[in-house]
Amino acid sequence: MQLSQSSCWGLGSALTLNIPITHEGIGAAYDWTPSAPSGGGCFTTTKVSPHDDRFILVNNDMFGTFRTLDGGMTWEDLAACYHFRVVYAWAYHPTDSDRVFAGATSGFLQSHDRGKTWQRLDYPEGLDCPHGPHVIGFDRTRPNIALAVVFNMVEASGGAILSTHDGGDSWQIVSELPAELGQVHNLVFDDSKPGTVILGAAKGVLRTEDNGLTWRIHGRELVETYGDIRHFDGGSDGQQTILYATVPTRYQGQCFDGGIFRSLDGGVTWEPANRQGLDTYIKKEYIRDGDLEKEYAPDYTWLAVCATKPNVAYVGMDRNCPYDFLDPTGKGRDSVFRTEDGGKTWARTLWQHPDMQDYNIANRSWVTGQWGWQTGPTYLTVSDTNPNHVLHSNWNSL
Numbered sequence: 481m482q483l484s485q486s487s488c489w490g491l492g493s494a495l496t497l498n499i500p501i502t503h504e505g506i507g508a509a510y511d512w513t514p515s516a517p518s519g520g521g522c523f524t525t526t527k528v529s530p531h532d533d534r535f536i537l538v539n540n541d542m543f544g545t546f547r548t549l550d551g552g553m554t555w556e557d558l559a560a561c562y563h564f565r566v567v568y569a570w571a572y573h574p575t576d577s578d579r580v581f582a583g584a585t586s587g588f589l590q591s592h593d594r595g596k597t598w599q600r601l602d603y604p605e606g607l608d609c610p611h612g613p614h615v616i617g618f619d620r621t622r623p624n625i626a627l628a629v630v631f632n633m634v635e636a637s638g639g640a641i642l643s644t645h646d647g648g649d650s651w652q653i654v655s656e657l658p659a660e661l662g663q664v665h666n667l668v669f670d671d672s673k674p675g676t677v678i679l680g681a682a683k684g685v686l687r688t689e690d691n692g693l694t695w696r697i698h699g700r701e702l703v704e705t706y707g708d709i710r711h712f713d714g715g716s717d718g719q720q721t722i723l724y725a726t727v728p729t730r731y732q733g734q735c736f737d738g739g740i741f742r743s744l745d746g747g748v749t750w751e752p753a754n755r756q757g758l759d760t761y762i763k764k765e766y767i768r769d770g771d772l773e774k775e776y777a778p779d780y781t782w783l784a785v786c787a788t789k790p791n792v793a794y795v796g797m798d799r800n801c802p803y804d805f806l807d808p809t810g811k812g813r814d815s816v817f818r819t820e821d822g823g824k825t826w827a828r829t830l831w832q833h834p835d836m837q838d839y840n841i842a843n844r845s846w847v848t849g850q851w852g853w854q855t856g857p858t859y860l861t862v863s864d865t866n867p868n869h870v871l872h873s874n875w876n877s878l
Contacts, residue, residue: 523538524859527571530787533863533866536871567584570582580595587600587611604652607640617669639657641679643692654691655693665709680725687746710726711725715787724741740758759817779797781795816829857873
């Protein structure tokens with residue numbers, strides 16, 4: 481990899497998943513390759529263009545914002561043209577392959593040249609917020625329509641939902657966002673029902689059928705039973721819309737409970753995703769002459785769903801456990817799992833410790849010595865059009 485216009489330190493990386501046609505062994509079925517610029521900190525927001533898998537935007541919480549136009553072989557530091565600071569969200573225009581939007585601490589931004597230069601968008605009158613939207617989403621079936629969620633996390637004073645009907649040139653406030661919803665995760669347009677959008681937040685799932693003018697909240701039972709929704713994502717292929725949500729895990733006796741849920745009716749009702757293939761192993765740490773001190777259950781956090789092929793989804797697992805307590809062969813270690821049938825079955829895709837039999841990170845001589853943290857994802861994203869192109873980042877690598 482080559483890096484231009486940047487002064488960096490330490491070591492950081494991004495992992496890109498590509499699935500080969502043929503393979504030997506389990507790990508060889510999934511090929512992860514380091515593909516991000518070097519630097520300290522972690523990569524917190526990444527996005528692949530739906531028009532070109534080689535065009536990727538990434539943001540690091542410590543040292544910069546970058547783009548690649550060749551799939552990660554070379555990177556350009558965008559701080560030379562605009563000081564983004566932290567980026568909350570990227571959005572590519574559905575039909576204009578050169579146009580990109582960003583919500584950042586420095587404002588609501590747009591680019592007409594694939595991120596080479598950026599201009600600040602004005603908020604509508606009455607909205608006083610110093611930073612950009614936390615979520616931006618376009619309607620692929622009506623590409624001039626998009627929604628953006630502006631949320632004041634610092635003051636916890638709620639926010640607003642904005643809409644555009646001219647492809648992003650101008651934005652209007654369509655509804656308010658109550659503060660009690662907590663963190664907003666994502667929004668999904670239902671391609672089969674014009675005007676229907678589902679928005680996932682920590683305290684529930686909101687649904688509109690009139691392009692954001694009015695909303696109804698669902699998913700309260702998930703929050704009341706398990707706690708805050710940790711992440712939300714989904715997709716629509718014009719025939720069906722599948723939504724996924726993750727909640728804290730727990731054990732009822734010896735039975736694994738919580739984790740991943742899905743909705744097949746636009747977020748109105750939710751059911752547990754099938755756990756076949758997932759890691760439900762609980763690690764028990766014994767000290768004090770054998771008395772049980774603590775249990776480490778797997779937590780399923782980040783979700784990434786292929787927007788146009790919602791049967792394909794990825795979920796990150798994070799055990800929050802000291803790694804010297806875990807079996808180096810791979811049982812219980814943090815990973816990424818994939819479903820191809822809408823959450824009915826899952827398969828592990830990432831073996832990230834060099835001692836694992838199915839260790840599957842390419843260019844291992846470069847990354848092996850830096851892979852000791854082996855944490856779960858701090859960000860996970862999949863291409864809207866290519867379900868086999870995934871980006872995974874953690875506190876040590878991307």
